[in-house]
Amino acid sequence: MATYYFKVGTGEPFTDKTDAGDDAVARGHAVKVTNAPDNVESWRMTYNFGTSSVDVYEAAMSNEDAQVARKAALDKKDADESKASKDAQVALDAADA
Secondary structure (H helix, E strand, C coil), X not given: CEEEEEECXXXXXXXXXXXXXXXXXXXXXXXXXXXXXCCCCHHHEEEECCCCEEEECCCCCCHHHHHHHHXXXXXXXXXXXXXXXXXXXXHHHHHHC
């Protein structure tokens, strides 16, 4: 297990550097976790304040597979938002007609 620091309030990754992390903890800006998973990219980790543990995005996947899954999810979200926006515009145009 590794030591990692996460932002207070959001649970986003902050740093794995001891000096910066301990300073942020002292200022109340971060929380120190000593059981963060090894060999997991920081963007995949979030701190869960409810369970006091680190959650990993697509924990069963390798870093490379998780990147592919995240890109696919973001692309789908973008496509869905674009379609919803177009549908809303069509509805507005129809209402104006």
